[in-house]
Amino acid sequence: MRVELLPSSIPVSAAQFLVSFLINECVAIDAGPLGLLSDLDRQRRVRHVFLTHEHEDHIASLPIFLDNVYEPGPECVEILGDAKLLDLLRRNIFNGRVWPDFFDLSIGDNCFVRSTPLEPGVSLVREGLTFTPLRVTHSIDTLGFLVDDGKAAVAFPSDTGPTTTIWKVLDKAPRIDAVFLEVSFPNALADLAQAIGHHCPASFATEIGQLSRPVRWIVVHRKPRFADEIAAELAALNLPNVELVEPGRVYEF
Numbered sequence: 473m474r475v476e477l478l479p480s481s482i483p484v485s486a487a488q489f490l491v492s493f494l495i496n497e498c499v500a501i502d503a504g505p506l507g508l509l510s511d512l513d514r515q516r517r518v519r520h521v522f523l524t525h526e527h528e529d530h531i532a533s534l535p536i537f538l539d540n541v542y543e544p545g546p547e548c549v550e551i552l553g554d555a556k557l558l559d560l561l562r563r564n565i566f567n568g569r570v571w572p573d574f575f576d577l578s579i580g581d582n583c584f585v586r587s588t589p590l591e592p593g594v595s596l597v598r599e600g601l602t603f604t605p606l607r608v609t610h611s612i613d614t615l616g617f618l619v620d621d622g623k624a625a626v627a628f629p630s631d632t633g634p635t636t637t638i639w640k641v642l643d644k645a646p647r648i649d650a651v652f653l654e655v656s657f658p659n660a661l662a663d664l665a666q667a668i669g670h671h672c673p674a675s676f677a678t679e680i681g682q683l684s685r686p687v688r689w690i691v692v693h694r695k696p697r698f699a700d701e702i703a704a705e706l707a708a709l710n711l712p713n714v715e716l717v718e719p720g721r722v723y724e725f
């Protein structure tokens with residue numbers, strides 16, 4: 473399985489403003505910078521977009537992406553997410569005002585987008601990958617994903633503070649190789665992090681103890697203004713198997 477956290481700045485830097493993971497070049501989790509990829513052919517190869525939640529950093533370029541990859545015909549991109557999230561997108565973004573209603577415009581052989589609601593715990597297969605959506609603990613309803621290709625499995629908990637279900641599932645999963653887990657705030661803002669469902673280095677250290685199996689922990693979602701502070705605090709903890717994500721790097725599992 474090939475996984476890339478798409479860069480959200482040009483030139484590419486470690487700063488992560490937006491969230492979008494590309495898996496095997498054909499499926500995305502979230503659409504932060506997806507529609508800003510300068511290589512349009514890469515955008516066109518993405519046929520399925522799983523959405524974790526509706527926060528702006530996770531859906532920012534979704535409307536632009538759908539516009540970029542549209543080609544007249546029956547084939548179109550599939551958006552998958554919680555039913556309430558799909559409804560919110562239609563009412564508030566694809567509403568004919570903020571952006572054209574691509575859902576209403578998808579009639580017969582002219583398809584812009586189709587949507588598939590997800591249920592927590594109910595797996596589905598796309599492009600040879602099994603996706604299992606799992607509830608995490610954020611300020612709004614949010615789904616993380618376990619993605620398994622039969623040989624390797626990677627978890628994307630998305631934005632979350634301390635949570636439990638996903639770790640119980642990962643502990644029993646057939647395999648788990650890596651987890652892209654967030655740390656958004658430094659320890660000085662631990663109260664804020666807890667109040668809005670994010671991690672600081674201290675809560676991250678406790679959280680990874682919930683998984684009894686050894687995995688590669690790849691830290692994502694450091695808010696750019698705190699990125700150096702978070703990195704220093706994580707380094708001081710000296711945790712095994714923990715590394716900082718490199719946007720634009722292709723990880724192979």
Ligand SMILES: [Zn+2]
Nearest residue numbers: 525527610631
């Ligand atoms: Zn969020």
Ligand SMILES: [Zn+2]
Nearest residue numbers: 527529530631
């Ligand atoms: Zn976020």
